[in-house]
Each structure stands twice: as structure tokens, then as C-alpha cells.
Amino acid sequence: MPIYEYRCPSCGFQKEHLQKMSDQPLSTCPSCGAAGYAKLLSAAGFQLKGSGWYATDFKGGSSSAPAASPSSDSSPAAGCGGGCACH
Numbered sequence: 001m002p003i004y005e006y007r008c009p010s011c012g013f014q015k016e017h018l019q020k021m022s023d024q025p026l027s028t029c030p031s032c033g034a035a036g037y038a039k040l041l042s043a044a045g046f047q048l049k050g051s052g053w054y055a056t057d058f059k060g061g062s063s064s065a066p067a068a069s070p071s072s073d074s075s076p077a078a079g080c081g082g083g084c085a086c087h
């Protein structure tokens with residue numbers, strides 16, 4: 001739910017309001033009752049939360065590349081599960 005920051009030009013009252021997108025914007029100052037209560041577009045409460053940046057994924061990606069596995073072919077005695085051609 002977005003947070004809107006409102007400010008009253010009459011008395012200077014300023015407050016953040018948690019509103020649904022479908023809610024009517026406030027227009028009346030809860031402090032003095034003036035009708036000029038309006039959203040601040042440069043609200044400090046607006047922040048992108050949980051940005052999907054995972055910079056760690058770019059490190060060490062090449063080390064996990066599939067290399068030739070010598071254990072499957074050149075060592076018939078160790079770890080043979082019956083699925084190989086060593087018997």
C-alpha cells in the first residue's frame with residue numbers, strides 16, 4: 001500500500017497517509033480543516049522496496065561450468081553403482 005505525504009498550505013500541517021490506490025485523495029486538513037490539503041508528489045515515503053538486484057550472481061559464475069568429470073570414467077573401482085560399463 002503506497003504512502004502519500006500530505007501537506008496543508010494553510011497551517012503547514014504535514015502527515016503521511018497510508019492509502020489504497022482506490023481511496024479518495026484527502027482534501028481537508030485534519031488539523032485546521034482547510035480545504036487545501038494536498039498530496040506532496042516528492043514524498044519522502046516513496047521508496048522502492050525490495051529492488052531485485054542480486055549483484056552476487058555475477059561473481060563465480062564461470063567456476064561452476066561443467067568440466068570433464070574424471071571420476072565417472074577413469075575409476076571403475078570406486079563408487080560403481082552398476083550403471084557403468086566396468087563389470
Ligand SMILES: [Zn+2]
Nearest residue numbers: 008011029032
Ligand atoms: Zn491545516
